[in-house]
Amino acid sequence: MKYLSWFNVILLIYLLSFPLALELNKRVFRGKKKKFNKALKMGRKVHPYVGITLIVTGLIHGYNKLGGTLSFHTGSLLLLILIINGFIGFYYKKKRNKKLATTHRIVGMAVAAAFLLHYINPWFFQ
Numbered sequence: 001m002k003y004l005s006w007f008n009v010i011l012l013i014y015l016l017s018f019p020l021a022l023e024l025n026k027r028v029f030r031g032k033k034k035k036f037n038k039a040l041k042m043g044r045k046v047h048p049y050v051g052i053t054l055i056v057t058g059l060i061h062g063y064n065k066l067g068g069t070l071s072f073h074t075g076s077l078l079l080l081i082l083i084i085n086g087f088i089g090f091y092y093k094k095k096r097n098k099k100l101a102t103t104h105r106i107v108g109m110a111v112a113a114a115f116l117l118h119y120i121n122p123w124f125f126q
């Protein structure tokens with residue numbers, strides 16, 4: 001099931017590139033590129049759906065890779081941080097406060113770090 005692993009990586013890259021695209025738009029283009037603004041608006045709409053999809057497909061991938069069990073693994077750490085960040089993301093959507101947006105981005109960095117551990121040393125906890 002290598003396909004599902006790499007499908008998950010594509011979804012993860014999409015999620016992680018969102019803050020980079022927002023910063024690029026703000027600092028480099030200063031919000032003046034209409035097409036980019038439009039794309040980001042779409043990107044914002046799609047983002048939570050991609051997040052939820054990754055949580056579900058990540059769970060399926062993990063369950064398959066661990067042969068029908070779910071033990072504590074670098075993959076489950078990654079999934080756990082993603083779920084926590086999902087809650088923060090939806091809470092931010094409701095409250096729209098800057099602190100929650102920043103927290104969501106910082107936990108996003110923890111997601112990236114957990115993915116690196118999962119990829120480089122998947123059996124770190126065993």
Ligand code: HEM
Nearest residue numbers: 001002005008009012058059062065066073075076079122
């Ligand atoms: C949520 C996002 C996840 C992503 C993006 C991801 C990504 C990957 C990638 C790229 C690989 C290496 C390619 C391969 O062996 O197919 C891999 C392997 C693996 N993943 Fe995940 N994974 C995720 C979640 C999980 C979860 C939740 C678990 C288990 C609880 C898990 C368990 C494993 C295992 C056991 C391997 C094989 C390690 C080995 O022996 O080489 N993964 N994952």
Ligand code: HEM
Nearest residue numbers: 015016018019048051052082085086089090093101108111
């Ligand atoms: C993997 C790492 C992730 C990163 C780096 C990330 C990044 C971001 C960023 C930069 C924003 C915009 C904040 C702002 O306006 O300044 C955002 C919004 C949001 N994120 Fe994420 N996110 C991640 C994962 C997730 C996941 C897994 C979910 C859901 C399961 C999620 C749900 C949301 C929601 C609901 C919003 C608000 C969207 C809106 O404004 O309408 N995020 N995220």
